[in-house]
Amino acid sequence: MMLRLSMLGMIGLMFLSQTGGTAVSASKSDQIDIHLRSRVPSTDQPGAWRLIIRPEEWKPSETAVVICDMWDRHWCASASARVAELAGPMNEIVSMARSRGILIVHSPSECMSAYKDHPARKNAIAVTAGTVPDYLGKWNSRLDKEADWPVDQSDGGCDCATPCKQGNPWRKQIDAIFIDPKDIISDDGIQIGRLFEQRGIRHVIVMGVHTNMCVVGRPFGARNLARWGKDVVIMRDMTDTMYNPKMSPQVNHFTGTSVVLEHIEKYICPTIASTDLTGKPPFRFAADIRPKIVFVTAEHEYRADQRLPEFARLLENHYDLACDFAAGRAQSSGTGIHRIENLQTLADADLCVIAVRRRALPEDQMKIIREYLNSGKGIIGIRTASHAFNAKQDVPSPDGARDSSGKPILLSQWLKFDEEVLGCKYTGHYDKGPEGTKISLSPAAKTHPILAGLKTDGFVSPSWLYTNDLDPEITPLLIGTVEGKKPEPVAWTYGYKGGRVFYTSLGHWDDWKIDPFRAMMIRAVFWTMNKPIPPVTPEAGTQGN
Structure with missing residues (x-):
């Protein structure tokens, strides 16, 4: 069950390593590490918002x-x-x-x-x-330029079965x-x-x-x-x-x-x-029994910091799920890219959704991810998750720390994450071609709960087709094809440490506009948590329980 703050071990004021984005840095005990979550307007799509978590020291x-x-x-x-x-x-x-x-x-x-x-x-x-x-x-x-309030509280907001009489009973x-x-x-x-x-x-x-x-x-x-x-x-x-x-x-x-x-x-x-x-x-709160999903994002190519918060709002509003975020910087280079903030929220998650590209991490952050993945709970990997923790080169610790022999201490990587967790070995991608990647249903998947009854044949992904060497234990669900190239599975299921795994090499920002893709992702959320899959219509942007 979900952990409650009051039920966790008494951590108190012990000094914790800064690298996990945690409470107090032992080397900077006169500072507090704060992680500010905000939504900023997208520069790529007018009217859209990006979720960012910015670390500061106060x-x-x-x-x-x-x-x-x-x-x-x-x-x-x-x-x-x-x-x-x-x-x-x-x-x-x-x-x-x-x-x-x-x-x-x-x-x-x-x-x-x-x-x-x-x-x-x-x-x-x-x-x-x-x-x-x-x-x-x-x-x-209201502040200047503040949008209309998103909830109707005109009734005072009482959520009791019988509305309470309003008044001012407080005294202290x-x-x-x-x-x-x-x-x-x-x-x-x-x-x-x-x-x-x-x-x-x-x-x-x-x-x-x-x-x-x-x-x-x-x-x-x-x-x-x-x-x-x-x-x-x-x-x-x-x-x-x-x-x-x-x-x-x-x-x-x-x-x-x-x-x-x-x-x-x-x-x-x-x-x-x-x-x-x-x-x-x-x-x-004890009454908040919604299953909890944590989206882990750190990539700059496919607008995960925009599309996954939008997907999370759909899941919360229409499917009664709770969503939280751990986020790294949406850039390919520069200071601070090899960190993901707020990973502690994985401790009581029911599902982890990973959209990360080529990150090395501080050891304590990688430990949090491994502990979750070893717990037997649900995992979804999207697009660049197949090379999430392979930075393609050694990454020294940004604080310049060295070991006893004087060698730089390196950040942690998980080079075989794709093979061990997702059931594939990422090998690259084809050019997308003028017509994009055509998607069809795998014959073995017509009765799979994630796809049963969905019209997934015939839609086209606008981006290139990833290539992978696949574990024979995967169950392919969707096949992608570009002209003149060998077809490749683009969605499948797998298992890791007793937990259910769903991976798709789709996930371009325009894929999220495609009804069958969005419906597949909603179903994958429930399937990986081993929960009954609710009715999901092709118009999944507005439908739900």
Whole structure:
């Protein structure tokens, strides 16, 4: 089952290696390694977005955590229950942040009277001087150029079976989150802004509830902090939405949070995971029982950083799956290409989808990938996954480290990943020819669950045809043909360490526009997880359960 943050081993504040994109670097203990996930407009396709994860180092003395509206009670019973579940893990994270020297700001709005004698409240009141923007004193409902809000919360967002009566029952912050005398208690954006100026705060991590309301809109919320120019992020697994699945877009409650976070990553600010402080996989609510897929991307040729997040949105919205991402840079050369950030999220994944090209990795990152692949869970490889971890040359560690003999320490590669995991040996590709690669159904695959009933014959992939030496144990599903060349399988199934494997050498960005290809990929997702395959129509972009 899915790991919960509170159920994982007590890692505490031990120093972890920076190379895994984890919490604390032993060699740079005065810095925090932060991994900012955002969506940026595609330069290749107008209206499309790319998902990127950008590493940064933040000084704790210049960083604050703002805890938004984690009240003792909410008018919605379901919201109250989720706050109570969230509070324990949040307190653990806040304690870690505090011990690193990060400023902690508790902001339970409309509850300041409960803390009139608390030292942390007095710390806030003591700050009276400083010039900050007037808008820090006002609610912010929308930034310039921000698109329409993606969920309908006009009913207040209560998702209880019988809607709760709205009101203001909160009196204080929930007791499960400890308030240190050196912390700050304030719900005043001007006051918090002055304090940030006084303390030299440049970076702000916002957590709490609710993502689609107070977290972004409060005077001290993400919109105003972004407008002010602060490096603001929302901790995406330490939040919740006020969203009723009966309202548009009519998705699972937790998918509603994902939809809102995607909007935030496009128009307001990046997000991070609690992993950056804990080194553990992200927190998940107990009621979030959606199977989890992790997309691992690091390639520059086929727009995986665009197409796979689009595919993930389809899977979440229409097939009730949870999706997360581990991502490297979408470029073929340059500083930092031999890293993939956020791989820790694989620890509780049910399926790993790999779209990586010629990467060497730090040993601890490769270890995470091997541990997942050895777990017997599902694997999907797309296109360049056949040469995912073969950089074609030795890659020295970027920090210049050397072994005891003085030789450069090399990054880790998996040269036979294609042979061992995917059932093939990648040998190259044919020229695509003027008509592209024609796709037909393998005779042995007509009854295979991934293809049964799909009209996959006759579509054309616009890119070239990969060539592979194949293990006799594969089950070929689709065959690709270019004029004058030997036909080659372009999709097949295999097995690795007891887990199901699906690989396709298709995956050009235009392949994702082809209904039968997209439907095949949806079915492959469920087949590799060994779960019943739901009805998938050729119009898979809009259909689902």
